[in-house]
Amino acid sequence: MSKFLLWIGAGEAQSLNFNYADFNKVIFVDPLLRVSSFSNLGDEKKFVFLNKAVTPNVFEVKPFTVFNNEEFSSFLEPKGLKNLYPNLALEEVQGVETTTITGIVKEYNVTGNANTLVLELPCLSGDLLDELKSKGILNLFNSIVVSAGKKPLYANSNDIQVIVEKLTSEYYEFTEDLGEDEDICTYRFVFNPMLQHIAALQNEVLDLTAQLKLVASANQQVESDKDEMEALLSNSQVAFREIQVELQAVQTELQVAAEKAQSSETQVSALKNEKDELNAQLTEDNKTTAQQISLLESQIKSLSAQLKTVESANQQADSDKAELKALLSNSQQAFSEVQAEIHAVTEKAQNSEAQISALKNEKDKLNAQLIEANKKIEKYNATIHQQEEQLLAEQKGSQQLCLENEELKANKAAAAQQVLSLERQIESLSAQLKTLESVNQQAESDKAELETLLSNSQEAFSKAQTEIHEAAEKAQNSETQISALKNEKYELSAQLIEANKEIEQHNATIYKQEEQLRAELQKSQQYLGDNESLQANEKVLEATINNLQVSFEQSKESHINEIQELNAKLKACEEKQKETHGWFVSRKQQAEALSKEVEALKRENALLVSSKETASAVGELEQKLTSLLNKQSEDNIEIANALGKHVTRCHEEQKSNIASQLELRKLSALSRLPISIDSRSMDAPNLAELSSLIALNNYDVIIEFGSGLSTVVAASALQDRSAQQRNSDNLLNETSNISDIANALPKHIVSFEESYEHGQKTKELLCNAGVDAYVELCHAPLVSVPSIDGSFEGALFYDCAEKLLELKRTISADKARVLVIVTGGANESDEAQMAYWALPLVLDYLSRCSLTLFLNNNANENSDLSVKWKGESKRRRLAITSEHLNTPKGATIFNIQP
Numbered sequence: 001m002s003k004f005l006l007w008i009g010a011g012e013a014q015s016l017n018f019n020y021a022d023f024n025k026v027i028f029v030d031p032l033l034r035v036s037s038f039s040n041l042g043d044e045k046k047f048v049f050l051n052k053a054v055t056p057n058v059f060e061v062k063p064f065t066v067f068n069n070e071e072f073s074s075f076l077e078p079k080g081l082k083n084l085y086p087n088l089a090l091e092e093v094q095g096v097e098t099t100t101i102t103g104i105v106k107e108y109n110v111t112g113n114a115n116t117l118v119l120e121l122p123c124l125s126g127d128l129l130d131e132l133k134s135k136g137i138l139n140l141f142n143s144i145v146v147s148a149g150k151k152p153l154y155a156n157s158n159d160i161q162v163i164v165e166k167l168t169s170e171y172y173e174f175t176e177d178l179g180e181d182e183d184i185c186t187y188r189f190v191f192n193p194m195l196q197h198i199a200a201l202q203n204e205v206l207d208l209t210a211q212l213k214l215v216a217s218a219n220q221q222v223e224s225d226k227d228e229m230e231a232l233l234s235n236s237q238v239a240f241r242e243i244q245v246e247l248q249a250v251q252t253e254l255q256v257a258a259e260k261a262q263s264s265e266t267q268v269s270a271l272k273n274e275k276d277e278l279n280a281q282l283t284e285d286n287k288t289t290a291q292q293i294s295l296l297e298s299q300i301k302s303l304s305a306q307l308k309t310v311e312s313a314n315q316q317a318d319s320d321k322a323e324l325k326a327l328l329s330n331s332q333q334a335f336s337e338v339q340a341e342i343h344a345v346t347e348k349a350q351n352s353e354a355q356i357s358a359l360k361n362e363k364d365k366l367n368a369q370l371i372e373a374n375k376k377i378e379k380y381n382a383t384i385h386q387q388e389e390q391l392l393a394e395q396k397g398s399q400q401l402c403l404e405n406e407e408l409k410a411n412k413a414a415a416a417q418q419v420l421s422l423e424r425q426i427e428s429l430s431a432q433l434k435t436l437e438s439v440n441q442q443a444e445s446d447k448a449e450l451e452t453l454l455s456n457s458q459e460a461f462s463k464a465q466t467e468i469h470e471a472a473e474k475a476q477n478s479e480t481q482i483s484a485l486k487n488e489k490y491e492l493s494a495q496l497i498e499a500n501k502e503i504e505q506h507n508a509t510i511y512k513q514e515e516q517l518r519a520e521l522q523k524s525q526q527y528l529g530d531n532e533s534l535q536a537n538e539k540v541l542e543a544t545i546n547n548l549q550v551s552f553e554q555s556k557e558s559h560i561n562e563i564q565e566l567n568a569k570l571k572a573c574e575e576k577q578k579e580t581h582g583w584f585v586s587r588k589q590q591a592e593a594l595s596k597e598v599e600a601l602k603r604e605n606a607l608l609v610s611s612k613e614t615a616s617a618v619g620e621l622e623q624k625l626t627s628l629l630n631k632q633s634e635d636n637i638e639i640a641n642a643l644g645k646h647v648t649r650c651h652e653e654q655k656s657n658i659a660s661q662l663e664l665r666k667l668s669a670l671s672r673l674p675i676s677i678d679s680r681s682m683d684a685p686n687l688a689e690l691s692s693l694i695a696l697n698n699y700d701v702i703i704e705f706g707s708g709l710s711t712v713v714a715a716s717a718l719q720d721r722s723a724q725q726r727n728s729d730n731l732l733n734e735t736s737n738i739s740d741i742a743n744a745l746p747k748h749i750v751s752f753e754e755s756y757e758h759g760q761k762t763k764e765l766l767c768n769a770g771v772d773a774y775v776e777l778c779h780a781p782l783v784s785v786p787s788i789d790g791s792f793e794g795a796l797f798y799d800c801a802e803k804l805l806e807l808k809r810t811i812s813a814d815k816a817r818v819l820v821i822v823t824g825g826a827n828e829s830d831e832a833q834m835a836y837w838a839l840p841l842v843l844d845y846l847s848r849c850s851l852t853l854f855l856n857n858n859a860n861e862n863s864d865l866s867v868k869w870k871g872e873s874k875r876r877r878l879a880i881t882s883e884h885l886n887t888p889k890g891a892t893i894f895n896i897q898p
Contacts (some may be wrong), residue, residue, distance in 0.1 A: 003117070004110045008054050008101065009120035009147075012070055013038065015186070016118065016145065016178060020046070023116070027108060029054055031096040032070055048108065053096045056127040064629060065094045074123040075153035084153075092624065093631065101128050102135050104259040107492050110140055113191070117141040117339050122148050122184060126158030129166050137171055139191070145178065147186045160185045171195040198847070228809075274512075281505075390827055479560040566658050573650075584640055598629055638702040663688040667716040670769070682823055682856050685887040690821065690854055691717045697852070701811055704800055705822035705838050707762040707777060710856075711751050714821070715771035718748050752780040752798040752805065780802055785837050797837040804845040815848045818842075823856045843896075844874060853894040866892060 007013065010028040020026055028038070031053040040832060041047055055075065066073045068089045072081060082088055083085065104110075119125040125146050132138040144167065148160040158166075164187070179186030194455060323428040518789040606620055664670050664687055682690070687710060694702070694717040702714055753759040759777050766772040780798035811818075822838045839853065855865070864881065873880035878896050885891040 004112075004113060004115040005122070006104065006110065006115065006141075007118040015120065018116075020656055021695070025108065027104065029099075029104065031064060031071060032066070033093075046208050050099070050104070051097070052099045054101055054104070054121070054128065055098050055124065055133045056100065063093045071649065072122075074121075074154055076123045076157060077156050078153065080149060080151045081153040084149075091257070093627065095627070095630070098338045101502045102137065103130060105137055105140065112387075113139055113142055113143045113436045116143040118145040120145075120186070121704070123154040126163055126166065129163070133166070133170060134754055142191050144172060145186065146189070149184050153184070156645055160187065163187075165673065168195075171646065313893055314662070353720070365420060374784065380440075381795060402782060447573070454506050457482075462564060494517070570658075580643060584643070584760045587636060587640075591633065594629070594632070598625065599627065607621065663715065664691065668714065670712065670716055683887070683889050686714045686885070686891045688887050689891060690714065693852075694718060694819065695721055697819070698817065700816045701807060702749040703801075703807075703824070703842065704749060704821040705806075705835075706821075707751040707753040707759060708823065709750065710821060710823055711764070711775055711777075712765050712769050712771065714749055715766060715774040716769060718774050719771050749775040750778060750803060752776055752800050752803070754780060754782050754798060785841075795833055795837060797834060797841065801845075802840065804841065808845045811849070816846075818846055818849045818851050820851060820853045821856075822853060836868055838871055843872070845875065845880070848898050851894075851896070852898040853896070855892045855894065857889045857891070866894075869894060 003022065004022040005018060005026045006022070006029070007027065008029045010030045010033065012034065021043065023046065024046070025171050027048045027050065029050040029052060031051065031880065033051045035049050035051075038047065038049065064075055065077075065473070067078075067088075068091055069085065072078070072085070072088065077512055119128055121128070125148050129138070129146070132141075146160075146163050146167070148163050152158055153160050167189045170172075171192055173195060175188045175190050177185065178188055179257060210375065231467060249771060255701040282747065379789070394450075397585055602622070690710060691713050694714055698721075704711060704714065751762070758777055759779055762778055763772065766775055766777075779802070780800050780803075782796040783799045785797045786794045820838060842851065854868075870880055870882070873896055878898060881895045881896075883893045885893065
């Protein structure tokens with residue numbers, strides 16, 4: 001096995017006595033190494049000389065300062081060293097080549113564990129040990145010699161006590177003090193495997209005690225769960241009894257409803273029977289009316305025939321009158337009066353003919369009215385048939401049935417009026433017949449007068465007398481016909497009275513139907529009231545939509561103004577960038593002027609070189625000037641690069657912040673609030689990423705450690721997501737409104753906050769945004785967390801165990817999707833130590849859920865916190881994946897599946 005001696009900060013290698021024969025390879029490292037002083041060592045292959053400076057891999061490169069005491073030369077500024085050595089003075093600043101201790105180990109293939117390390121660097125010994133420890137190669141060295149001051153000698157350096165603690169934590173045992181200086185110690189440490197074994201045993205003991213505590217807490221949890229189950233069992237029994245009572249009540253209500261349904265069915269069947277009877281009665285009425293109309297027509301025909309006979313008789317009377325005129329030509333004076341009377345009789349006959357024609361016209365009108373009445377009756381039958389179909393189809397058509405009933409009543413009234421008009425017409429016919437009778441009576445009287453007048457000429461007027469007698473007989477026949485018509489009129493009036501009675505019975509049945517359907521009308525009116533309320537709600541919604549449109553236009557104008565302000569800020573940033581560019585140009589001009597001055601100095605130095613006495617001084621001065629100029633030029637280049645990177649980074653961050661703020665303004669809640677980001681708030685790009693994560697995933701519960709603006713963003717994203725679902729489903733009375741959300745258990749977001757004042761500010765923000773119903777703010781002061789592996793002994797975290805237990809009991813663990821937001825950053829050690837405990841505590845209660853963790857301010861995907869979280873998940877045998885978000889401050893999303 002090869003043995004190495006690695007001596008960093010060797011100088012002339014006179015401070016320690018080593019037997020180089022015990023080592024296979026000896027490596028001397030020092031930026032001020034003088035190889036000529038090692039000429040007497042012998043075997044040159046065994047010794048390696050590196051004229052370099054060793055720095056840690058994360059060390060910021062600084063100029064190497066050489067003091068008048070070269071062993072204290074360093075990259076760091078001396079602090080406590082000046083108190084020990086007041087005469088310590090700066091000689092020069094050199095540019096030296098640097099390397100790392102891990103690079104030396106890899107380059108020379110240092111293996112085994114019997115090697116020796118010498119760190120004679122009081123300024124960087126602690127940092128180099130940390131690098132070896134982090135890379136896992138400290139165990140290559142069995143013996144370590146370290147130099148450090150009792151107090152820190154340089155800025156950001158470690159004292160000897162810190163060095164001792166670091167090595168003892170890695171199981172190195174202090175063996176001897178090799179230094180003679182009381183202020184600067186040189187200690188030797190040797191690796192002791194027994195210490196490692198003892199530490200392992202102590203860790204096992206701690207693990208066992210932690211497991212015992214976990215078992216005890218698990219037993220307590222089981223007992224508490226048992227008590228809860230007993231309480232739940234008793235509550236379920238009480239609830240079961242209540243449900244049984246309610247079930248019995250429901251059964252009785254169902255029986256009553258069934259009886260009501262049966263009664264309604266019987267009523268419907270009775271209505272059907274009554275309707276059938278009404279239809280039969282209507283058909284009979286139609287038949288009787290048709291028969292009556294046919295009888296009237298036949299009677300009218302007979303009357304027309306009789307009128308024709310009367311006309312023929314009148315014609316015959318005219319012919320007889322002519323014959324009488326011829327016969328009575330000799331006695332014109334005697335018969336002049338008779339002729340006048342005959343002329344009057346003829347006029348009366350003509351009047352009777354006109355009356356008969358009027359009766360014919362009235363008969364035609366009566367026929368037309370009867371036809372219209374039959375049509376209306378058929379229409380009534382059709383409407384009744386439609387009412388029957390609507391009554392069988394649905395009871396909701398009760399209102400239409402009532403309207404049809406009213407139409408029937410109106411039609412009934414119209415039919416009654418038509419019957420009255422028919423009666424009036426019949427009365428007018430009877431009056432006309434009476435006039436005809438009076439005419440006939442007048443004719444008989446005329447006949448008697450003619451008989452008295454024609455007593456002297458009985459032979460001549462015998463024929464006329466017989467003809468007049470025949471006309472009288474015909475008139476008597478017409479009188480008998482008129483009496484028959486009167487009898488028929490009386491019969492028709494009786495039939496009409498019977499029809500009216502039947503119609504009244506039909507109306508009574510319809511009235512019963514109306515009473516039975518009033519309940520259904522009330523229901524329909526209730527439905528109409530509901531429709532009116534819905535219409536009112538629609539009007540209210542239209543008004544709210546109009547208001548929202550107005551507010552949208554206002555917010556649009558405000559957003560346009562904000563965009564204009566942001567553009568103005570961008571222009572200001574560009575102007576600042578131009579100013580910095582001008583500053584760089586001025587610095588470049590200054591550098592050129594300095595270079596010209598240096599050239600002038602060089603010329604002056606060239607003149608001074610001519611003098612032998614000042615030649616050496618001038619040479620040293622030139623070296624110093626060149627080194628200073630080189631350093632200044634390098635510093636200028638580094639400053640320019642750093643400032644350029646800083647300006648570009650600030651510009652990119654401003655653009656990302658502006659874009660993120662515009663995205664956040666799209667949220668309904670943040671459109672009414674100013675986005676003011678303080679030191680504790682999450683930056684705008686990470687807030688935008690969080691909003692999109694919540695909007696794209698349907699999480700059952702969101703847990704947040706540390707409240708603030710991120711709480712408002714999460715709640716607003718949930719509100720917008722629920723609003724989109726309501727719009728897509730067209731559900732106006734959705735159960736996810738604010739009142740239902742306020743009474744739901746658990747709430748969508750549970751936020752833990754250590755500061756009561758900051759929690760109140762967050763609550764005010766939520767109330768102003770109108771999303772406080774989505775969030776349950778929990779005041780959780782910091783408490784100590786029990787350590788399992790001893791890595792974070794005495795760590796502090798939110799007092800959230802009881803709330804997590806409540807969430808475990810209320811949500812479905814096998815199907816629930818949980819989002820955990822950790823707002824604490826991963827850059828500061830205290831914040832990383834505190835944020836670490838978010839994952840173990842959540843896994844202790846919700847390990848069966850599908851977890852998504854959003855880690856804020858995680859610029860490095862492979863940070864210590866990310867590595868520890870992944871290790872914790874693997875230790876619990878859970879699958880974990882991570883996704884790094886490239887934002888200015890960085891963020892990482894972890895997905896853990898059971």
